Amino acid sequence: MKTKTLFATALACLFAAQSACATEAPRVIERNGRHALLVDGKPFLILGAQVHNSSNYPEALKAVWPAINDLKANTVLVPVAWEQVEPEEGRFDFSFVDTLVKQARQQKKHLVLLWFATWKNTSAQYTPAWVKLAPQRFPAMLDHDGKPSYCLSPFGTETLKADKRAFVALMAHLKKLDSTERTVLMVQVENEVGTYGLVRDFAPAAQAAFEQPVPAAVLAHKKPVAAPAGTWRDVYGDYADEYFHAWAIARYIGDIAAAGRATYDLPMYVNNALRNPLEQPPKPWNKDFASGGPTHDVIDIYKAAAPALDIVSPDIYNAESEQVNANLRLFQRADNALWVPEISNAAIYSRYLYAILGRGALGVSPFGIDYFNYSNFPLGATSTDREMVEPFARVYRMFQPVQRQWAQWAFDGRTRGAAEGDDRKPQTLEFPGWVAKLSYREWQFGESSWKSTDKLPAGTEQPGGGVAIAQIADDEFLVLGQRTRVRLEPLPGQNGMMLRAEQGRFDDKGRWVMERVWNGDQVDYGLNLPAEPVMLKVTMGRPAKP
Ligand code: DGJ
Numbered sequence: 026m027k028t029k030t031l032f033a034t035a036l037a038c039l040f041a042a043q044s045a046c047a048t049e050a051p052r053v054i055e056r057n058g059r060h061a062l063l064v065d066g067k068p069f070l071i072l073g074a075q076v077h078n079s080s081n082y083p084e085a086l087k088a089v090w091p092a093i094n095d096l097k098a099n100t101v102l103v104p105v106a107w108e109q110v111e112p113e114e115g116r117f118d119f120s121f122v123d124t125l126v127k128q129a130r131q132q133k134k135h136l137v138l139l140w141f142a143t144w145k146n147t148s149a150q151y152t153p154a155w156v157k158l159a160p161q162r163f164p165a166m167l168d169h170d171g172k173p174s175y176c177l178s179p180f181g182t183e184t185l186k187a188d189k190r191a192f193v194a195l196m197a198h199l200k201k202l203d204s205t206e207r208t209v210l211m212v213q214v215e216n217e218v219g220t221y222g223l224v225r226d227f228a229p230a231a232q233a234a235f236e237q238p239v240p241a242a243v244l245a246h247k248k249p250v251a252a253p254a255g256t257w258r259d260v261y262g263d264y265a266d267e268y269f270h271a272w273a274i275a276r277y278i279g280d281i282a283a284a285g286r287a288t289y290d291l292p293m294y295v296n297n298a299l300r301n302p303l304e305q306p307p308k309p310w311n312k313d314f315a316s317g318g319p320t321h322d323v324i325d326i327y328k329a330a331a332p333a334l335d336i337v338s339p340d341i342y343n344a345e346s347e348q349v350n351a352n353l354r355l356f357q358r359a360d361n362a363l364w365v366p367e368i369s370n371a372a373i374y375s376r377y378l379y380a381i382l383g384r385g386a387l388g389v390s391p392f393g394i395d396y397f398n399y400s401n402f403p404l405g406a407t408s409t410d411r412e413m414v415e416p417f418a419r420v421y422r423m424f425q426p427v428q429r430q431w432a433q434w435a436f437d438g439r440t441r442g443a444a445e446g447d448d449r450k451p452q453t454l455e456f457p458g459w460v461a462k463l464s465y466r467e468w469q470f471g472e473s474s475w476k477s478t479d480k481l482p483a484g485t486e487q488p489g490g491g492v493a494i495a496q497i498a499d500d501e502f503l504v505l506g507q508r509t510r511v512r513l514e515p516l517p518g519q520n521g522m523m524l525r526a527e528q529g530r531f532d533d534k535g536r537w538v539m540e541r542v543w544n545g546d547q548v549d550y551g552l553n554l555p556a557e558p559v560m561l562k563v564t565m566g567r568p569a570k571p
Contacts, residue, residue, distance in 0.1 A: 051210045053292045053335040053362055053387070060362030061436040062292065062387040064135070064210060068432035071210070071388020072421050073137065074098035075367055076395040078145075081106055083124045088396040090132055095414045097421040099428060100135040100210060102366060102390050106151045107142035111191045114155050119198045129208050137211045137366070137390075140195070143188045143277070144218040146298070147315050149177045156187065163187070166226040176220040179273040179317075180230045189281045193288050200289035211292040213366060214282045217340065218274050218295065219318025224310050225270035235269050243272055246329035263309040270317030271326045279331025286333055294336035295319050295327070296366045299343070302351035321355035328360055340367035340392075341374065342404050346446040346488065349377055353384060367392040370405045375416035376444040379491030379506060382424060383442010383454075385435035391417050420491070423505040423558045426531035427495075434495040445490035445509070456496045458519065459565060461504075462512040462551075465490040469553035470546060484508075484556055492554065500565040507558040512551040513565060524566040526552055528559055537562060 049066045061068035074096050076089050081104040093101055103125055111117055122138075129136050141151035149157060156163045163184045165173035177184055192214070203209050225231065239260045244253075251262035258265040282293045300307065300314035300321070307322045314320060319327045319337040327337050339352045357363035363386040368374050370391045381389045393405050394414060400406060406413040424431055434440050441454040445465045454461040466485045467473055485508065492506030500521075504511055515521030526543040543552065543561070552561060 048205070048207075050204075050290055051207060051292055052290075055359065055362070056436065057438065058359035059385055059436055059438055060387060061432060062210065062362075062364075064207070067429060068436045069210070069387075070382065070424065070428040070432040070435070071100045071135075071137070071364070071390065072096075072098050072424055072428060073100045073102055073366070073388050073390025074394035075102035075139075075390045075392045076104075077393055077397050077399055077401075078104060078141075079399075080104075080395050080397055081109065081121060081125075083121060085397065086125065086128055089394075090128070092394045092396045092414055093132065093134060095411055096391075096394055096418045097425050098134070098390075098394065099425070100137060100388065100390070101129060102137040102139055102213070104139040104141045104151075104216075105195060107140075107156075107188065107191050108151050108153045110195060111153055114153075114187075117191070117194050117198075119195065122195070122198060123202065126202055126208050130206065134208075136209045137213065138195075138199075138209055139213040139216055140192055141216050142191065142281075143177050143184055143215060144274075145216045147176055147217060147219050147221055147318070149175075152177075156184070164228065166220060166223060166231070167228040168223055169227050171227075174220060174223045176223070178226045178228060178231065179270075179277040180226055180228060180234070185277055185280060189284050192281050192285050196285040196289040196291075199291075204289065209291065211294060211335075212285065213296060214278050214285070214293050214334065216296060217298045217315070217318065218278065219298070219315025219320075220270065221315050222312060224266040224316045226273065231273065234273070235265075240272075240329070242329040243268075243326055246325040247323075248325075267310040267316045268323060268326055271319070271323040272330050274317045275319070275323075275327040275330035275334075279327075279333050282331060283333035292335045293333060294338050294364060294366070295331075295334055296338050296340050299339055299341070299352055302348055302355055321352070324356070324358070324361055336362050336364050336387075338364045338366050341365060341377070342367070342369050344369070344371070344373050346444065346448075349444070350380070350446075353381065353386075357384065357386070362387050365389040370394060370413055370417065371402075372406065372416040373487055373489075375420055376489055376491035376507070378417065378420040379442045379493040380444040381442065382431065382435070383440050383493035385438070385440055387432075419507065419558050423560055424493075426535070427503070431495065434497065439496045440493065442493035443491065443509075445488040447488055449488060454492075454494060455516075456494075456502075458499065458516060459496070459502075459521065460514055460516055461492075461494055461502075462514060463490075463492060464510045464512075464551075465508065467510045467550070467553065469550070469555070471550055489556070490554075500567070502561075502563045502565070504552065504554070504561040504563055505558065506554045508556055509554045510551040511554065513563055515565075515567070519567075520570075521565055521567045523548065523563060525564045527562045529562060530560060
């Protein structure tokens with residue numbers, strides 16, 4: 026494979042990214058267990074940014090675009106609320122969507138729309154007042170004693186009908202507005218669904234369904250626990266209630282998604298508030314997460330009940346590296362593309378972007394990228410200005426010039442990535458023929474084993490290292506990263522060495538611009554990526570056998 030050809034392709038793709046001639050609908054595809062989001066027929070990397078929940082109004086967008094541009098995001102995730110598009114039953118108002126799409130085009134950004142409707146963080150708060158005020162028609166879930174929960178029931182046939190009708194109206198509007206330019210890439214259906222405090226609906230219709238045999242599609246996807254067939258309790262024992270609730274919610278969302286796609290076919294996904302990924306095997310629900318939400322252990326049930334959804338995706342708000350890595354592993358499956366629609370905007374999370382994009386995600390999107398005067402600390406950053414955006418912008422600046430090519434490399438299985446762990450321990454990334462050995466908290470000169478100083482580099486008090494590497498030819502690598510020592514070496518038992526490491530960048534035409542060749546001190550102790558991210562093009566070689 027010739028590097029030059031790859032870069033030329035990257036260039037062509039970059040220019041196609043926002044062209045008004047897009048005709049092919051975006052779609053998610055799979056090959057050899059890896060995925061790509063095709064935009065204009067080619068893999069696209071979402072360098073995303075999600076705005077605050079209440080930024081879905083034209084005036085609010087004024088505080089959005091400066092943050093998006095500071096971040097260098099290529100895609101913005103914005104809520105569209107049922108309460109705003111159907112304030113009175115049957116009267117639709119898509120004026121915000123029109124404004125948003127128009128401004129996104131002016132800003133040369135793509136969009137992902139978030140359908141906040143029956144459930145937003147499990148609650149009904151984004152439903153229109155006419156839904157909130159009619160509990161007989163739009164029923165809540167009931168507990169064992171018949172007491173209503175705060176959460177709407179997935180067995181509310183009128184709720185489903187009304188939500189679906191509004192969603193289909195949105196998709197029909199988008200079809201008219203956007204099927205030529207394709208500014209909108211994907212749609213998230215509902216937001217962080219499930220129920221806190223109650224494992225499932227115990228109302229009569231729900232109870233009757235619970236006593237039915239588990240549907241064949243579920244049995245085919247989700248391994249039985251207690252018996253090969255029978256009722257939910259027979260088959261799934263202590264997990265029956267939560268699995269049943271996942272099925273009920275997935276079926277409801279899947280029905281809405283299918284109707285939306287029949288009108289205008291865009292990729293669709295769900296996001297979720299995660300359960301602890303380190304509890305393996307997962308224990309039955311014990312009020313410790315939102316039951317019925319698309320947590321990692323019920324992805325199979327969502328696949329069975331909601332085939333119209335392309336992806337079940339994680340929202341990452343726990344900074345522990347072991348948790349983050351476990352979640353990335355659990356959500357990246359041959360039948361489920363990795364896509365991270367939310368990750369906290371606190372600086373400590375920014376290094377994970379290298380791990381996420383390196384392991385071949387369709388994209389990532391920090392949450393709260395918006396200069397609205399609101400901070401979701403302690404979940405996210407305390408600052409609400411450029412200071413909040415900068416740690417993420419640093420990383421996006423590395424990926425931005427190679428975004429389309431990176432998506433292709435990832436789809437071809439050529440990329441890897443890592444973030445410094447909380448344990449600060451070395452890590453390795455394996456490639457065909459070569460291995461990258463990573464270590465952290467090193468001075469740029471010398472070996473820590475020499476113990477010549479007790480001092481550690483300033484700014485490494487918290488883990489902040491990260492690296493993403495693409496094997497762009499058999500013996501050639503593109504290395505993007507910060508605060509990491511990278512040693513590229515032959516696999517054990519093989520011969521090989523580093524021949525050349527160029528620090529450089531891509532110009533606005535997609536051409537590699539070499540800034541300097543790292544040699545001498547700059548390579549004697551590995552490639553020591555500084556606090557400010559750098560990009561290196563590294564050529565390896567194998568000496569001829571004697
Ligand atoms: C996750 C939700 O999906 C977001 O909409 C938001 O509520 C954050 N949590 C918290 O800021």
